[in-house]
Amino acid sequence: xxxxxxxxxxxxxxxxxxxxxxxxxxxxxxxxxxxxxxxxxxxxxxxxxxxxxxxxxxxxxxxxxxxxxxxxxxxxxxxxxxxxxxxxxxxxxxxxxxxxxxxxxxxxxxxxxxxxxxxxxxxxxxxxxxxxxxxxxxxxxxxxxxxxxxxxxxxxxxxxxxxxxxxxxxxxxxxxxxxxxxxxxxxxxxxxxxxxxxxxxxxxxxxxxxxxxxxxxxxxxxxxxxxxxxxxxxxxxxxxxxxxxxxxxxxxxxxxxxxxxxxxxxxxxxxxxxxxxxxxxxxxxxxxxxxxxxxxxxxxxxxxxxxxxxxx
Numbered sequence: 001x002x003x004x005x006x007x008x009x010x011x012x013x014x015x016x017x018x019x020x021x022x023x024x025x026x027x028x029x030x031x032x033x034x035x036x037x038x039x040x041x042x043x044x045x046x047x048x049x050x051x052x053x054x055x056x057x058x059x060x061x062x063x064x065x066x067x068x069x070x071x072x073x074x075x076x077x078x079x080x081x082x083x084x085x086x087x088x089x090x091x092x093x094x095x096x097x098x099x100x101x102x103x104x105x106x107x108x109x110x111x112x113x114x115x116x117x118x119x120x121x122x123x124x125x126x127x128x129x130x131x132x133x134x135x136x137x138x139x140x141x142x143x144x145x146x147x148x149x150x151x152x153x154x155x156x157x158x159x160x161x162x163x164x165x166x167x168x169x170x171x172x173x174x175x176x177x178x179x180x181x182x183x184x185x186x187x188x189x190x191x192x193x194x195x196x197x198x199x200x201x202x203x204x205x206x207x208x209x210x211x212x213x214x215x216x217x218x219x220x221x222x223x224x225x226x227x228x229x230x231x232x233x234x235x236x237x238x239x240x241x242x243x244x245x246x247x248x249x250x251x252x253x254x255x256x257x258x259x260x261x262x263x264x265x266x267x268x269x270x271x272x273x274x275x276x277x278x279x280x281x282x283x284x285x286x287x288x289x290x291x292x293x294x295x296x297x298x299x300x301x302x303x304x305x306x307x308x309x310x311x312x
Contacts, residue, residue, distance in 0.1 A: 001061075001095065002063070002092045003092075004092075006063070007020075007080075007085055007088050007089065010063065010080050011080050012073075012076040012080055012081060015082075016072075016080060016081055016085055019082040019177065020080070020081075020085020020088075020089065021085065021089060022082075022177065023045065023047070023082055023083065023178075024085075024086045026178055028045055028046045028047065029043055029044075029086050029087055029089075030043075030044045030045065030050075031043060031044045032091065039056065040054050040055060040056045041054070041056075041057075041087070041098075042054055043055070043087040043090075045068075045083040047070065047082075047083060048176065048191065048204065049070075051068055051069055051070045051083050052068070052069050053068045053083050053084050054066065054067040054068075055088065055091075057099075061099045066080055066084045068081050068084050070083055071208050071209055072212055075209075075212045075216065132159040133159065133195050133196055134157060134158065134189070134196045134197070135159065135196075135197055135199070136155055136156075136196065136203045136204065137155065137156045137157070137255070138153050138154070138155050138203060138246070138255055139156075139255070139256045139258060140153060140246070140255065140256070140257045140258070140267075141154065141235075141258040141259075142257070142258070142259045142260070143261065150237075151237070152235045152236060152238055153246060154234055154235055157183070157189075158183065158184075159187070161184070161187060163183040163184050163187055165234065166234050167233040167234065168207060168211075168230055168233060168234065168235075169211065169230050170233070171189070171207075172207060172208060174189065175204075177191075178192055179191070199249065202249045203246075203249060206236075206242065206245055206249065210229050210230075211230065214228050250268075250269055251269050252268060253268065254266050254267060254268045255267055255268070
């Protein structure tokens with residue numbers, strides 16, 4: 001029998017178990033089917049996206065293996081994410097249907113129909129989507145200070161109107177817990193209904209990855225909060241690797257930057273070094289070397305490390 005203790009013991013963290021139980025109670029598990037050729041149960045779980053969970057049982061009906069295509073599961077060293085926990089809670093609640101006495105994990109057509117009956121009110125992911133996709137618009141910030149270089153991202157989000165994202169962790173937690181956030185009288189983020197455009201999905205993935213890393217560091221080191229990437233809730237402090245990920249997302253897409261407190265719009269990333277004009281002139285006592293970037297007077301280049309940003 002699948003008990004709470006067994007599920008909790010195999011959860012990656014206590015938070016994974018608590019949130020998984022909440023997902024179960026909220027009905028986030030949308031479908032569970034047994035695939036005979038895989039000898040596994042497959043389920044769809046609605047979170048910030050629709051995730052696929054696989055659970056494998058042994059002949060004694062004990063959980064043998066499990067998988068989820070969410071980012072959190074891939075970052076855990078071992079243990080179940082909240083999506084897997086939610087699926088197992090559903091199976092626990094209907095244990096007699098899945099593993100009643102005398103049954104095997106190979107479901108008959110009639111049994112599968114019975115399982116489908118339990119899922120008859122589970123909406124397809126498309127029914128959770130609103131008509132106008134949510135946009136997330138970034139602003140890249142860079143400053144050179146006496147303490148060194150600093151690089152960060154700030155965001156606005158919305159559909160018809162954009163609102164400043166004042167608390168990034170609040171958004172990421174809300175997408176996990178399905179809690180609504182009021183950004184303005186004309187925009188309430190409803191995670192169950194929210195659909196993001198492609199750029200927003202990529203930026204969310206970047207934020208979720210950084211947030212998962214932050215949480216893992218906090219588990220390892222109680223003082224990690226002092227160097228958190230989200231120490232300022234409205235900013236994501238960028239490591240070099242996350243900065244490159246951001247620039248990859250924004251390739252050929254114009255965005256705004258703030259460099260040394262100067263705001264510039266219409267900036268884009270190009271995968272090449274700028275044309276450089278060199279001139280050498282003889283002077284008394286030696287030579288002078290002059291370097292000019294770009295051969296277009298309307299084009300400015302900004303170099304940050306090995307990255308070149310072009311402003312037209």
